[in-house]
Amino acid sequence: xxxxxxxxxxxxxxxxxxxxxxxxxxxxxxxxxxxxxxxxxxxxxxxxxxxxxxxxxxxxxxxxxxxxxxxxxxxxxxxxxxxxxxxxxxxxxxxxxxxxxxxxxxxxxxxxxxxxxxxxxxxxxxxxxxxxxxxxxxxxxxxxxxxxxxxxxxxxxxxxxxxxxxxxxxxxxxxxxxxxxxxxxxxxxxxxxxxxxxxxxxxxxxxxxxxxxxxxxxxxxxxxxxxxxxxxxxxxxxxxxxxxxxxxxxxxxxxxxxxxxxxxxxxxxxxxxxxxxxxxxxxxxxxxxxxxxxxxxxxxxxxxxxxxxxxxxxxxxxxxxxxxxxxxxxxxxxxxxxxxxxxxxxxxxxxxxxxxxxxxxxxxxxxxxxxxxxxxxxxxxxxxxxxxxxxxxxxxxxxxxxxxxxxxxxxxxxxxxxxxxxxxxxxxxxxxxxxxxxxxxxxxxxxxxxxxxxxxxxxxxxxxxxxxxxxxxxxxxxxxxxxxxxxxxxxxxxxxxxxxxxxxxxxxxxxxxxxxxxxxxxxxxxxx
Amino acid sequence: xxxxxxxxxxxxxxxxxxxxxxxxxxxxxxxxxxxxxxxxxxxxxxxxxxxxxxxx
Numbered sequence: 242x243x244x245x246x247x248x249x250x251x252x253x254x255x256x257x258x259x260x261x262x263x264x265x266x267x268x269x270x271x272x273x274x275x276x277x278x279x280x281x282x283x284x285x286x287x288x289x290x291x292x293x294x295x296x297x298x299x300x301x302x303x304x305x306x307x308x309x310x311x312x313x314x315x316x317x318x319x320x321x322x323x324x325x326x327x328x329x330x331x332x333x334x335x336x337x338x339x340x341x342x343x344x345x346x347x348x349x350x351x352x353x354x355x356x357x358x359x360x361x362x363x364x365x366x367x368x369x370x371x372x373x374x375x376x377x378x379x380x381x382x383x384x385x386x387x388x389x390x391x392x393x394x395x396x397x398x399x400x401x402x403x404x405x406x407x408x409x410x411x412x413x414x415x416x417x418x419x420x421x422x423x424x425x426x427x428x429x430x431x432x433x434x435x436x437x438x439x440x441x442x443x444x445x446x447x448x449x450x451x452x453x454x455x456x457x458x459x460x461x462x463x464x465x466x467x468x469x470x471x472x473x474x475x476x477x478x479x480x481x482x483x484x485x486x487x488x489x490x491x492x493x494x495x496x497x498x499x500x501x502x503x504x505x506x507x508x509x510x511x512x513x514x515x516x517x518x519x520x521x522x523x524x525x526x527x528x529x530x531x532x533x534x535x536x537x538x539x540x541x542x543x544x545x546x547x548x549x550x551x552x553x554x555x556x557x558x559x560x561x562x563x564x565x566x567x568x569x570x571x572x573x574x575x576x577x578x579x580x581x582x583x584x585x586x587x588x589x590x591x592x593x594x595x596x597x598x599x600x601x602x603x604x605x606x607x608x609x610x611x612x613x614x615x616x617x618x619x620x621x622x623x624x625x626x627x628x629x630x631x632x633x634x635x636x637x638x639x640x641x642x643x644x645x646x647x648x649x650x651x652x653x654x655x656x657x658x659x660x661x662x663x664x665x666x667x668x669x670x671x672x673x674x675x676x677x678x679x680x681x682x683x684x685x686x687x688x689x690x691x692x693x694x695x696x697x698x699x700x701x702x703x704x705x706x707x708x709x710x711x712x713x714x715x716x717x718x719x720x721x722x723x724x725x726x727x728x729x730x731x732x733x734x735x736x737x738x739x740x741x742x743x744x745x746x747x748x749x750x751x752x753x754x755x756x757x758x759x760x761x762x763x764x765x766x767x768x769x
Numbered sequence: 770x771x772x773x774x775x776x777x778x779x780x781x782x783x784x785x786x787x788x789x790x791x792x793x794x795x796x797x798x799x800x801x802x803x804x805x806x807x808x809x810x811x812x813x814x815x816x817x818x819x820x821x822x823x824x825x
Contacts, residue, residue, distance in 0.1 A: 352795035419802045423795040457806045461813035476817045491813060764784075 267362070270354035271759060272339050275361050277656070279336030280649075282364060284725070286328035287642075289372070291718050293321035298680075298714035300697050301707050314697035315383035320371065322386035326503065327410040328368045330637070333645045334506035335360075335417050338445045341652065342421060344750035344757065345439045347430025347766045352423045360416040367409035374399035385695060387492055388463065390477040390485050394470050404467045411456040418452035421445055430749070432768030436530070439748050440523060443530050444509030447537045448502050454541065455498035462491045486551050493544035501540040504604075504636065505533060507644025508575060511597045513748075514647050515579050518594035519586030520745035525578040532571035532578075539568045549620045558617045565615040572608055576601065591743075592666030596647035599639060599674050607635030610685065625695075628688025634681045639674075646673070646724070653731050654738035658756035661731040665723055672720035679713030 256265045269275060296317050300308050309317070339357065343350055351357045374381040379397035382388070388403070396403065425438070425446045435443075465476040466488070475481025477488040516523045523529060545553060545561040553561075579601055588594070610632040614623050623629055646669075653661050683706035688694075692703045699707065738755040749768075753761050 352792065353799055356799070415803075415806050419799045419806075422802060423798045426798060427791050427795045453802055453806050454809060457808075457810035458813050461810050461817065464810075465814060465817050487817065491817060494813075 268358070270350070270358050272343050272351045272354070272357065273656075273757060273759065275351075275357050276336045276339030276341075278361055279332045279339055279364075282361075283329050283333035283336055283645075284728075286324050286332070286368065288721070290321050290324035290329055291721065293317045293324070294714060295718055297321065298711040301699070302711040303708060304699055304701050304704050306698055309697070311697045312383060313380065315385075315695065316375070316381040318695050319382050319385055320375075323371060323382075323407075324368070325637075326386070326499070327407075327414075328364070330503050330641050330645070331414060332364060334445075334448075334503075334641075335414075337441075337506065337510065337645070337648050337652075338417075338421055340656065341750060342424060342442050342445060343428070344753065344761060345442050345748055346425060346428060346433050347749050347762050347768065348424060348428035349760065349762050349765075351420050352428050353420050356416050357420050360413050360420065363409050363413040363416075367406045367413065370402050370409070371406040374402050377402075387489075387496070388466065389492075390466060390469065390488050391479075393466060394478075400470060401467065404463045407463050408460055411460045414452050414456050418449035418456075421449040422453075430762065430765045430768055436527065437768060439509075440512035440526070440529055440533075441506070441509035444505045444512070444533055447533050448505045451498045451502050451505070451537050451540065455495045455502065458491060459495035459499075462488060462495065465491075486548075489548045489551060490545065493547045494541075496547065497544045498537075498540045500633075500636070501536060503641045504644075505537065507600070507641045507648075508533065510644045510648035510651070511579065511600055514593045514597040514651050515582050515601075517651070517743050517745040517747070518591060518597070519583045519588050521582055521586040522747075523578070524581035524584075525574070528574055529578055532574040535571040536568060539564060539571070543568065546615055546620075549617050550624045562615055562617050566612060569608065569612060576605055576608075587745075591650075592661070592663060592670055593647045593651035595667065595670045595674075596643045596650065599670070600643040600647065603635060603639030603643065603674075603677070607632060607637075607640055610635065623688060625693055626688035627684045627692045627694055630694050631681050631684035631688060634684070638681065639677050643673075646670075649724075649728070651743075652750075653728065654742045655750060655753075655755050655757055657731050657735075658738055658754075659731050659735035660738050660742075661727050661735065665727045665730070669720060669723040669727060672723070673717060676713045676716035676720055680710050680717055681713075683707075683710045683713075 256262050266274065266278065269278075296309060297314065300306070300314055339351065342348075371381070377398045379399065382393070382396050382399050382403045384393040384396060388407075393400070425442060429438070438446075465474070468474040469476050469478055469483070475483035477483045477485045479485060512523055512529060543561055543565045545557060546565045549558060549561070583598075590598070610628070614620050614629060614632055650661060650666055687703055687706050687710075690703065690706075692699055692707075740754055741751045742755060743751075749762075749766060750757075752766070
């Protein structure tokens with residue numbers, strides 16, 4: 242690239258012209274650039290997946306078939322989940338990690354910057370592969386995000402594209418995880434011992450190990466699906482001596498740690514936000530670290546609680562029920578410690594804190610309904626009903642997504658150099674918090690009354706709660722446009738942010754100027 | 770050998786040397802983690818080939 246086409250300001254290259262500008266983002270190895278790309282991509286996919294949710298809720302607004310045919314409805318539920326998990330939530334937290342982990346541990350960049358670039362750029366292509374299947378004859382995958390055989394083998398032309406997309410998404414996640422681990426283990430500033438690291442770095446370190454253990458298992462499962470479909474193997478085909486239930490075991494060996502891959506970084510963000518706005522150090526830091534590690538370990542041995550109804554031996558049912566319930570202990574430690582951090586703190590309720598406190602209440606509701614579905618005999622009633630939909634949406638939306646919003650508002654001033662519009666932020670929070678409950682709480686009642694999940698039509702007795710849920714979903718979707726406006730407004734200008742930004746903020750990331758310069762900690766700081 | 774970076778008051782030469790060592794160690798660690806992931810991938814396909822290894 243010609244130097245005449247570049248302005249250099251504070252070490253930050255501003256290429257002139259469209260092509261140099263594109264090439265700057267394509268070839269960047271800077272952790273802040275890559276973090277920004279992850280976050281922008283995740284927000285875009287949040288709206289793509291959200292649009293699919295709107296289609297689902299529009300169809301379910303009243304009984305009968307209104308807008309889409311059942312096959313398209315199934316495509317919506319399948320791709321909504323895949324996009325939200327692999328395209329929105331995971332990349333959002335990877336974006337936070339890219340931006341903040343090097344700043345928090347005093348490193349100049351990620352340990353493997355070119356691998357970092359590749360990790361990101363696999364994502365848009367993988368997502369495109371998945372989304373383009375909507376244009377195929379027969380449409381996109383429609384078997385549910387779990388891709389259970391034998392149903393998934395009826396997918397049609399979209400099948401190999403889905404499998405390849407999942408492989409690429411998994412590869413991207415594994416490379417990102419490797420990079421985060423080696424960065425934290427090798428690039429910490431002098432004096433930054435592991436037990437001095439901020440909780441966000443800790444939760445990401447543990448999450449990254451989970452990703453390395455879980456993502457290859459998903460890749461293995463879908464490779465076996467591919468060979469069953471195209472190469473005559475019978476891993477999961479009963480007619481050839483295979484076992485479809487084995488797919489469920491393998492899938493959920495990935496699938497349950499995946500839940501914690503999604504939620505642990507949100508725990509990390511909340512562990513940064515609550516002490517800042519309580520103006521107290523995090524209560525029980527060491528216990529928080531050990532609780533995170535315990536949750537991660539337990540997540541590897543509870544997978545079959547997703548499939549109690551397949552008919553497993555009593556010993557298996559008991560084992561998976563009890564190990565699942567034990568997860569409530571380290572999770573309870575975390576909820577207690579966040580509450581104890583706020584106890585007698587000088588609390589203020591700026592938008593990040595509002596999202597963090599709402600996370601604490603609403604994630605706990607998702608945790609409690611998780612305990613309910615963990616009870617084997619009760620699960621036979623809840624299984625495949627809307628109760629399960631309500632449960633995991635409480636964990637993922639007011640859990641992971643609220644954690645991401647808390648982090649975005651918390652660090653936006655550090656990223657942009659401007660304070661966001663607090664009034665709009667509070668509007669975004671309150672509308673989101675109200676509508677998320679209007680959307681998902683009635684789904685508990687629907688499930689308990691017997692409404693199955695993944696259906697485009699339903700019996701008339703479910704009409705009222707479905708209508709309420711759909712109204713909530715439309716309100717929730719519209720409220721997210723406020724967030725986009727807040728972010729754009731914050732990038733364009735606003736009150737200048739100080740270096741520390743928040744009165745109670747502590748940590749290395751608050752010692753660098755706002756906005757954070759393109760290159761930070763070239764000379765490592767010393768931690769006392 | 771410390772896993773942490775050279776201190777801020779160290780010389781440029783010492784810092785560069787530390788950087789090289791650290792990056793080499795990061796590459797070795799990354800390779801090992803990649804092998805672990807590849808092992809899980811191949812291992813689960815091999816397990817899949819052995820029917821009846823899981824309960825149920």
